[in-house]
Amino acid sequence: MSAVISPIREPLVNGHKTYHQITEDICSPTEKAPGKSWIVAFILAVSCLGFGVACILWTIWQGIGTWDLNRTIGWGWDITNFVWWVGIGHAGTLISAILLLFRQKWRTGVNRAAEAMTIFAVICAALFPGIHMGRIWLAFFVFPYPNTRGPLWVNFNSPLLWDVFAISTYFTVSLLFWYTGLVPDFATVRDRARGFRKKFYNFLSFGWTGKAKHWQRWEALSLVLAGLATPLVLSVHTIVSFDFATSIIPGWHTTIFPPYFVAGAIFSGFAMVLTLMLITRKVLKLEDYITLAHIESMNKVILLTGTIVGVAYLTELFIAWYSGFVYEQFAFYNRATGIYWWSYFGMMSCNVLAPQFFWFKKLRRSIVFTFFMSIFINIGMWFERFVIIATTLARDYLPSAWSYYIPTWVEIGIFVGTLGIFFTFFLLFTRIAPVVAIAEVKSILKTAGDQYTGPEVYEAEKRKKQNEHAQ
Amino acid sequence: MSKHNEVLYGLYNDEEILLDAIRHANEKGLDISEVYTPFPVHGLDDCLGLSESRLHIAGFVYGILGTMTAFGVMTWVFTREWPIIFGGKPYFSAPAFIPITFELTVLFACVGMVITFYTICGMGPGITNPVLDDRITDDKFCIAFNVDGASSDTVNGLKSFFKESGAEEINSKTI
Numbered sequence: 001m002s003a004v005i006s007p008i009r010e011p012l013v014n015g016h017k018t019y020h021q022i023t024e025d026i027c028s029p030t031e032k033a034p035g036k037s038w039i040v041a042f043i044l045a046v047s048c049l050g051f052g053v054a055c056i057l058w059t060i061w062q063g064i065g066t067w068d069l070n071r072t073i074g075w076g077w078d079i080t081n082f083v084w085w086v087g088i089g090h091a092g093t094l095i096s097a098i099l100l101l102f103r104q105k106w107r108t109g110v111n112r113a114a115e116a117m118t119i120f121a122v123i124c125a126a127l128f129p130g131i132h133m134g135r136i137w138l139a140f141f142v143f144p145y146p147n148t149r150g151p152l153w154v155n156f157n158s159p160l161l162w163d164v165f166a167i168s169t170y171f172t173v174s175l176l177f178w179y180t181g182l183v184p185d186f187a188t189v190r191d192r193a194r195g196f197r198k199k200f201y202n203f204l205s206f207g208w209t210g211k212a213k214h215w216q217r218w219e220a221l222s223l224v225l226a227g228l229a230t231p232l233v234l235s236v237h238t239i240v241s242f243d244f245a246t247s248i249i250p251g252w253h254t255t256i257f258p259p260y261f262v263a264g265a266i267f268s269g270f271a272m273v274l275t276l277m278l279i280t281r282k283v284l285k286l287e288d289y290i291t292l293a294h295i296e297s298m299n300k301v302i303l304l305t306g307t308i309v310g311v312a313y314l315t316e317l318f319i320a321w322y323s324g325f326v327y328e329q330f331a332f333y334n335r336a337t338g339i340y341w342w343s344y345f346g347m348m349s350c351n352v353l354a355p356q357f358f359w360f361k362k363l364r365r366s367i368v369f370t371f372f373m374s375i376f377i378n379i380g381m382w383f384e385r386f387v388i389i390a391t392t393l394a395r396d397y398l399p400s401a402w403s404y405y406i407p408t409w410v411e412i413g414i415f416v417g418t419l420g421i422f423f424t425f426f427l428l429f430t431r432i433a434p435v436v437a438i439a440e441v442k443s444i445l446k447t448a449g450d451q452y453t454g455p456e457v458y459e460a461e462k463r464k465k466q467n468e469h470a471q
Numbered sequence: 472m473s474k475h476n477e478v479l480y481g482l483y484n485d486e487e488i489l490l491d492a493i494r495h496a497n498e499k500g501l502d503i504s505e506v507y508t509p510f511p512v513h514g515l516d517d518c519l520g521l522s523e524s525r526l527h528i529a530g531f532v533y534g535i536l537g538t539m540t541a542f543g544v545m546t547w548v549f550t551r552e553w554p555i556i557f558g559g560k561p562y563f564s565a566p567a568f569i570p571i572t573f574e575l576t577v578l579f580a581c582v583g584m585v586i587t588f589y590t591i592c593g594m595g596p597g598i599t600n601p602v603l604d605d606r607i608t609d610d611k612f613c614i615a616f617n618v619d620g621a622s623s624d625t626v627n628g629l630k631s632f633f634k635e636s637g638a639e640e641i642n643s644k645t646i
Contacts, residue, residue, distance in 0.1 A: 019509065019610035144544070150553060156545045157557045157567040165574040173581045180585060183594075184608070188509070191605040206589060207598035210607050212506040212515050214592050219511050220524040221588045228530075228577045239570055439510040 011450035012106055015288040019442050022289075026434045026441075027189050029284045031197075034431060037283060045423035052417005055410045056131055064134050066410040073393045073405040078132045080385040081415050084268070085125035085422075086167065086240055087261075087381060090233055091269025092118025093174055096181070097229035100222065105448050106297050108440040109290045112185075113280060114273045115178040116433070120425040121272070122171045124418035129163070131414070159242035166239040173232060177225045183208050184218070185434045237265040244388065251331035251392040254319070260312035264381060267305035267351070270298050271377035276426065278371045280435060289436045292365050299364040302377065306355030309384075313352060331392060339404060340391040343383045350380020475645050478504070479629055480603050480615040481638030486512045489612040492636035493518045496614070501632060507603065507613040530584040537579025541572040601646035611639075618643065 017025070034042070059066050069076050092114040099107035130139050142164045144154045154161050187208035190201035208214070241261035244252040274295065281290040320332040335344045354376045363369050395402055429435070446452050483489045486508065496503055497518070506519060515521075545568045549555070554562045589595050607613050616629050633641045 023609045144548070153548045153553055155555075155557060156549065156571060157560065157564060159570075162570040162574075165571045169574040169578040172578060176581055176585045180588070184510075188608040191602065191608045202599055203597055206594040206596060207600040208594060208608075209600050209602060210507040210509060211592075212508065212512075212519055213521055214594075215508060215511040216516050216521055217524045217526055217588055217592060220526045221584060224527050224530050224584060225581055228534075228580055231573075232577045235570070235573060242570075442510040443512075 008455075009448070009453060010291070010293040011452075011454040012109060012291060012293055012448040013289060013441060013445055014291055014450045016451045017288065017445065017449060019445070022442055022445070023188055023192070023438060025286070025288070026185075026436050026438050027192060030189055030431060030434065031192070035283070038427065038431070042424070042427050045420050045427055048416050048420025049424050050417075050420070051413055052415075052420050055413030055417060056127075058410055059131055059414070060136055064132065066408060068406060068408050068411070070403055070405065072396060072401045072403040073390055075389045075393060076405055077386075077407045077411040077415060078128045080382065080389050081418060082125050082128035082132075083240060083385045083389075084382050085121045085128075085418065087237065087265035087268045087385075088272045088378075089118040089121035089125065089170070089174070089269065090237060090262070090265035091273045092116070092121075093170075093177075093229050093233040094266055094269065095273070096177060097226040097233065100226040101230060104297075105444045106294050108437055108444050109294045110273060110277055110298070110436075111440070112178075112181065112433070112437045113277060113429075113435050114269075115174060115181070116426065116429045117273060117276060118174050118269075119171065119178060120422045120429075121269075122167065122174065123425070124422050126167055126171065127418060127421075128414075159239060159246050162239045163243060166236045170232060170236045173225070173229055177222075177229060180218070180221060180225070181437060181440075182433055184210065185438045188438050189434065234262055237261045249392055249396065250325070250327040251320075251335070252388070254316065256312055256315055256319070260309065260316075263305045263308035263312065264351075264384060267302060267309055267355075268377060268381035270302050270305070271374040271381070274298055274302075274370055274374040275378065278367060278374070280430060284430065284435060286436060289441060292367075295367065295370055296361075296364045299358045299370060299373075302373075303355050303358040303364075306351060306358075306377070310352035310355075313348070327397065331395070334395045335387055335391050338391065338395060340387065340394065343386050343391065347380055347383040347387050350376045351384060354380065476617055477619045477621075477643060477645050478603065478615050479618045479626060479641070479643045480613050481633035481636075482604060482606070482640045482642075483612040483614070483637065484610070484639050486515075486612055488637045489614070490514055490518055492614060492633075492638070495636045496632060499632060501616070501629065503614055504617040505615040507607045507615070509608050509610060509612070512612070526584060526588060529587050530580045533583030534576045534580035536583075537576040538572055540579070541575035542568055545571065603644055603646070604642070614638075 013022075015021075067076065067078065069078075092111075095107050095114045096111040099111075130136050133139060142154060142161065144156075182204075183206050186201050186205035187210065190198060190205045193201050238258040238261065241257035245254060245257040247253060277290055278295070281287055317332055320328045323329070335341075354373060357363050357369075357373070390405055394404060451457070481492075483492060489506070489508070489512070493503065493506065493515075503519065506515065508515065516523075546563060549564075550562045556562070557564075560567070593600065603613060603615060604611060614633075618626050618629065630641055
């Protein structure tokens, strides 16, 4: 059977791989002792994590007075970080779910790591509302359960409670989706392992054997989970945006928030995927699986979502002016020229101007440029949340309540700590699990591998046909 | 496992050869007991005559269960159990119930389906199922026949089938 070869589609698996070679390449990082760079990175990540934990314990011990939040600015770095981390999580589900529904083959190279990133990012995100409550030991109060306080129930009409449901559902579904995808690959590692590792991976692989019926169910399950995760991922950041949009603060109370937050989330998520994958593919030598074609595809998504975000910023400004509502107008005037003008400037330059460079194919395919750009976007999206939250709160209706806010070392420490949590988990993940979905890459090899597809193969096939015709 | 089965199996190098072999076996009227592959092979279900998975129906039922649970509990709490007025809105403020109803629909459907999947496949944490060959999860495609108490003629017939259809290796194992 010869597949239809497209002259446009670039191969997604390079290096003339065989099925066995794919197994070797992707399993080997889990089987070797870690390299020096991994150990250095791990020590660094764990130190950050340790510092973060210390700051969190200090916060819990002393109370959130250790943060410099005040009566006007009640949400500062904590909620900024929360929204930033949740947003980062969105790319993983987008790649694994939405691209599965669209039958995009390039998802197979990056979906595993992106989903792992989602889970770790949501863990970091969920931390912030938890400690922000002040009394973390009462955090279970947010769940509706029959209790002896009346029973007094939670407020089902509150977006903050919707958030509890959205984030916990999102975390659970992402975890199940990710793990179910991992099970066949754990079986592959198990069947290559000996001794203790065999037992370990035997436990993780749940007794997978690769029966035809099991694969059929596995595919059916993946498809339905993708179908459910797609509206879910859109709903999560929509609900996060409701936290702001249902309030009466000028600059927050806008109907544009849900789509604008979702686009921003995907934008920042892809930036983080690129930051991680550009390093991972280099260190683990996965350049044949995460190719320039993958990077270019992701850069195209960044360009699209970045432009949507840019249009949203401009729409907000226009509507603020057009509304004729003086408080709304002031909110945006204040964002651009007020005390926090520098964060607005950072947001605009990193999120609106920077991604426009990706109109150039050369830059989309430049690894160094993409890496720096992904860092810029990560920073820019953090600024966006800071602008929305702190800047808006600092200048509310009552001038006598106006104030300024600078984070304390504890708040900065907790943010550094979440970076530590994120990278510690990710580094462990690269040691334990296959970073690329082995079975899924094998299943696309014959339709997207370089020995079967791509412009060169297409030209060769065409010449062959012409020769046959001439004879 | 108390019951042991004698299994004769052949390993193939490519999914195309495997599919041809299965078609060949179907023509000969051989009763394939199981096929193992390292990745989902398209066209395999049709070849083997596997009926479509009904997992999505289960998912639908779980989803409806989630919808009813969420909407039912919120309605009950806010209209019967402890009615409170929030911002002058009616007790039964259905639009505000939608986000949580949606989330629980998705949650119930996903968790239910995943648990069902592992249960009907006989898989789960700590479960070990017999593996015919370690390379089946790597690059070998396997057709297995149950030859428990089969005559040597039948076994030889199956072996010649494997040879004809291009199997790389033919082995037997008791699982």
